[in-house]
Amino acid sequence: MGKNTIAVCLCLLSLVSTHICAASTAIDAGQFFTNVDVRTVDLSPSGKRAAILRNTESSHRIDLYDTESQRESTLLDLAQFDDGETSIRVMTWLDDRHIAAQFVSSREGVKDLLDTRKTSSLVIIQVPDSAGESPLVYRVRTNGWLVDPLVSEPGQFLFAKSSVYSKVYRLEVSKLNRYGQKLSKLVKVDGGQFTPRNEVASVKGYATRWFVNSTSGQVTGVVFYSDPNTLSLASYNGQGDEERLSDWNVGEEADDEAKRLIPILATRDPNVFYSIDTNEDEQRSVYSVDFSSQQETLVYESRAYKIIDLIQDKSSLQLIGVKVIDEGSVRSVFFGAVEQQEDRFGPGSLDVVISQSLDSKQSLSYREAHNQPGTFVWHDGVGEPHVLGHYYPHFSKGFDTRMEVHSTEVDGLSIPYLLTLPADKPAPSFPLVVMPHGGPIGVSDNPYYDAATQLFAANGYAVLRVNYRGSSGYSQALRDAGKLQWGSGILHDIMAATREVMARDDIGKACIVGASYGGYAALSLILREPDTFRCAASLSGVSDINLYLNHSHRRGKRDKWLRENVGDTLTDYDALKDASPLYHLDTLSRPLMVMHGDEDGTVDVEHAFRVRHILEKYQKPLVFHVYEGQGHSFSEPEKAADAFNRILGFIAQSLHSG
Amino acid sequence: MFLRRLAILTVCCLLGAYTSSSFAKRTLPTLPLLNPESVEELESGYGIVMFDLDVAGKAPSIVIRRISTQSPFLSAGSKLTFETKPLRIPLTDTKQGFFAQRLKKGLYQITRVDAPFFNLPYKLDIENARAWRFYVAEEQINYAGKLVIEQTRGTEYIDVGLFNRFATDLKEIREAAGRFSESLPLNMATGIRDDFQMLLEQ
Numbered sequence: 001m002g003k004n005t006i007a008v009c010l011c012l013l014s015l016v017s018t019h020i021c022a023a024s025t026a027i028d029a030g031q032f033f034t035n036v037d038v039r040t041v042d043l044s045p046s047g048k049r050a051a052i053l054r055n056t057e058s059s060h061r062i063d064l065y066d067t068e069s070q071r072e073s074t075l076l077d078l079a080q081f082d083d084g085e086t087s088i089r090v091m092t093w094l095d096d097r098h099i100a101a102q103f104v105s106s107r108e109g110v111k112d113l114l115d116t117r118k119t120s121s122l123v124i125i126q127v128p129d130s131a132g133e134s135p136l137v138y139r140v141r142t143n144g145w146l147v148d149p150l151v152s153e154p155g156q157f158l159f160a161k162s163s164v165y166s167k168v169y170r171l172e173v174s175k176l177n178r179y180g181q182k183l184s185k186l187v188k189v190d191g192g193q194f195t196p197r198n199e200v201a202s203v204k205g206y207a208t209r210w211f212v213n214s215t216s217g218q219v220t221g222v223v224f225y226s227d228p229n230t231l232s233l234a235s236y237n238g239q240g241d242e243e244r245l246s247d248w249n250v251g252e253e254a255d256d257e258a259k260r261l262i263p264i265l266a267t268r269d270p271n272v273f274y275s276i277d278t279n280e281d282e283q284r285s286v287y288s289v290d291f292s293s294q295q296e297t298l299v300y301e302s303r304a305y306k307i308i309d310l311i312q313d314k315s316s317l318q319l320i321g322v323k324v325i326d327e328g329s330v331r332s333v334f335f336g337a338v339e340q341q342e343d344r345f346g347p348g349s350l351d352v353v354i355s356q357s358l359d360s361k362q363s364l365s366y367r368e369a370h371n372q373p374g375t376f377v378w379h380d381g382v383g384e385p386h387v388l389g390h391y392y393p394h395f396s397k398g399f400d401t402r403m404e405v406h407s408t409e410v411d412g413l414s415i416p417y418l419l420t421l422p423a424d425k426p427a428p429s430f431p432l433v434v435m436p437h438g439g440p441i442g443v444s445d446n447p448y449y450d451a452a453t454q455l456f457a458a459n460g461y462a463v464l465r466v467n468y469r470g471s472s473g474y475s476q477a478l479r480d481a482g483k484l485q486w487g488s489g490i491l492h493d494i495m496a497a498t499r500e501v502m503a504r505d506d507i508g509k510a511c512i513v514g515a516s517y518g519g520y521a522a523l524s525l526i527l528r529e530p531d532t533f534r535c536a537a538s539l540s541g542v543s544d545i546n547l548y549l550n551h552s553h554r555r556g557k558r559d560k561w562l563r564e565n566v567g568d569t570l571t572d573y574d575a576l577k578d579a580s581p582l583y584h585l586d587t588l589s590r591p592l593m594v595m596h597g598d599e600d601g602t603v604d605v606e607h608a609f610r611v612r613h614i615l616e617k618y619q620k621p622l623v624f625h626v627y628e629g630q631g632h633s634f635s636e637p638e639k640a641a642d643a644f645n646r647i648l649g650f651i652a653q654s655l656h657s658g
Numbered sequence: 659m660f661l662r663r664l665a666i667l668t669v670c671c672l673l674g675a676y677t678s679s680s681f682a683k684r685t686l687p688t689l690p691l692l693n694p695e696s697v698e699e700l701e702s703g704y705g706i707v708m709f710d711l712d713v714a715g716k717a718p719s720i721v722i723r724r725i726s727t728q729s730p731f732l733s734a735g736s737k738l739t740f741e742t743k744p745l746r747i748p749l750t751d752t753k754q755g756f757f758a759q760r761l762k763k764g765l766y767q768i769t770r771v772d773a774p775f776f777n778l779p780y781k782l783d784i785e786n787a788r789a790w791r792f793y794v795a796e797e798q799i800n801y802a803g804k805l806v807i808e809q810t811r812g813t814e815y816i817d818v819g820l821f822n823r824f825a826t827d828l829k830e831i832r833e834a835a836g837r838f839s840e841s842l843p844l845n846m847a848t849g850i851r852d853d854f855q856m857l858l859e860q
Binding site for chain 1: 733784822824857858
């Protein structure tokens with residue numbers, strides 16, 4: 001064999017090796033979709049300690065960080081403390097020695113009745129004097145909830161008990177029963193503290209929420225059922241007199257179409273409350289409501305999850321975050337102080353003070369950036385800030401990706417978009433993943449950390465996320481412009497931003513990937529724009545709009561909302577059919593992937609199987625996968641990782657061959 | 659004396675009214691669903707309705723009524739009126755799988771789902787809900803959908819749905835139709851306009 005032949009063979013061999021190596025060094029999605037390590041952190045009133053609530057493999061753990069010695073120790077490991085069926089839902093300092101936590105435990109309950117299987121109790125954990133000692137743990141046996149920690153009165157707190165007459169009691173920690181303590185004639189329930197002597201406020205009717213001035217410890221307001229059909233908001237003045245601010249009819253005759261803004265958090269203004277619309281179908285919006293003038297302002301919409309509580313800066317009383325239910329778990333989403341909905345997004349990074357010492361010298365911040373997952377940082381205002389914990393410790397250093405924020409004009413609207421670019425230099429260009437968000441109304445891509453975006457970028461893709469018309473977080477005009485625009489204006493916005501980005505020298509071939517409405521957009525645009533997109537992947541995507549609108553769960557006000565925002569299947573069936581990608585699959589000419597959960601209650605798995613049947617009829621290829629036992633959102637880490645690994649492989653193969 | 663008689667008369671009338679309405683509820687005509695192989699041969703004007711059931715609970719049932727229309731679905735603005743009295747379909751013995759019965763051709767409304775659980779008398783009223791309709795075409799096997807009543811529930815809610823899984827379960831639907839599939843065409847019979855079957859078969 002001649003030298004030239006050997007050289008050619010070696011060249012070919014190295015090319016093949018390079019290709020194999022490149023294919024096998026894709027960054028695994030499993031690193032990006034994991035449970036968070038730190039769930040929340042809270043600073044003690046003096047600032048001497050921080051309590052860190054962590055996820056462990058099977059349970060939760062509370063660690064203590066000593067800000068003076070800068071040492072960390074474990075206060076309570078729930079896996080060792082309880083039978084393993086208990087989790088901690090929320091946690092807060094009562095004073096420098098006591099932490100209050102809501103324990104949620106599983107129990108047998110009544111067979112098949114889900115809401116009898118969980119029991120919730122308030123637990124007070126006393127920090128031991130010496131490290132290494134076990135903490136004393138007390139439990140409030142009486143049903144109710146923590147109203148205020150009374151941080152300026154160590155060892156005491158306000159607790160609400162609701163019934164025909166609802167009351168707030170001042171309780172002492174030291175008189176409570178120990179956790180697991182058996183009652184006897186000598187051991188009274190909760191130390192016998194639920195007596196008139198300990199009452200600080202009462203109202204006739206079942207109270208659902210009390211408001212307290214955290215500085216004075218005085219009760220300032222209450223939301224309660226003044227009669228079985230009326231929910232009322234009343235304020236208390238310093239003398240304990242009640243003034244009714246608002247009433248809501250919640251009986252059978254109530255109008256469940258109209259907004260019902262129920263106060264959740266008080267502000268500095270005694271008439272203004274942060275409120276949630278309990279008539280909203282999925283309870284994703286927060287309003288600031290002045291109950292004296294009845295003026296309301298939308299201040300926040302969560303991406304896709306139900307809001308169950310609000311998070312407030314304790315000193316300014318401004319809203320800084322929400323607690324949402326995400327696939328059965330409660331998690332905190334911070335977004336900084338908000339007073340109005342418009343232009344809420346900052347420059348791509350978030351730095352929110354979530355807790356401060358009473359003297360304001362020490363603070364605890366939550367930081368997040370587009371290329372840096374959530375981090376909790378303690379600062380004493382003097383030395384260097386100290387990181388107490390990360391959502392994802394293995395990504396503590398963040399990523400070197402870059403994000404650009406632009407907008408493009410479509411139909412007189414300014415359509416914002418976010419372009420994330422990998423850390424490496426383009427060679428000569430980056431392949432592009434266009435990732436339209438779901439919704440489409442009232443949801444948006446924010447400029448902070450997004451796991452899917454960083455996963456694609458880590459694998460060498462530029463990522464385009466378009467806040468098309470209908471998106472929240474910008475202006476009401478942009479949001480309203482998305483009505484009835486599923487198959488038209490919204491897709492035009494995505495295409496306008498895509499074309500603008502693809503005109504850049506550093507951007508090459510593109511694929512489109514989306515979930516839910518984003519899946520619909522991917523299915524639609526791969527058919528309409530095969531010259532732009534080389535492949536498409538749809539996760540839980542809508543393929544037939546009329547089928548989506550005729551789901552048996554869509555009744556009453558949900559059906560009405562869909563008619564007004566998506567379309568009327570009775571009067572506009574043909575137009576909605578024409579906008580449905582299912583009916584145009586004969587024109588498919590690019591690789592397509594469709595994945596769906598078989599227990600998707602929002603977009604039924606039927607959408608996916610219809611696509612499969614029609615493509616089989618036309619003898620067109622399809623990469624298809626159904627996840628058993630999977631609902632609409634892929635928030636369970638393992639399934640999300642599997643789905644995105646499949647998408648990564650699919651895109652790589654499609655771009656390589658196309 | 660007069661007042662006493664008036665009081666007795668009032669009580670009797672009230673008792674009578676209550677008793678008759680309770681009696682009426684208890685004695686709704688019933689139509690059981692059968693294994694598709696056991697459905698009798700069709701008469702003229704009849705078709706076979708087939709449900710895929712996944713229901714749980716003590717004594718679940720649905721109530722259906724035929725709608726006054728010749729169309730397979732109601733168009734916008736059409737008034738919903740019924741031409742038959744309610745008919746109860748008990749589901750106690752037909753919890754999982756495909757079950758069928760012959761019914762007179764027409765568009766039907768499932769007006770109610772009953773899913774009692776001990777002292778929790780769960781009832782879903784869906785008299786106007788378009789997604790809870792099905793159409794029985796004459797001399798056809800009419801797939802009405804997958805009816806789900808979830809096993810686990812809350813004290814104040816229960817997950818109930820009628821899902822069109824024609825594409826998802828097409829193979830199983832065809833198999834379940836059994837001997838009828840040899841002679842009768844299969845119809846996706848959800849009682850609202852849905853052009854998918856037409857697209858599949860054109």
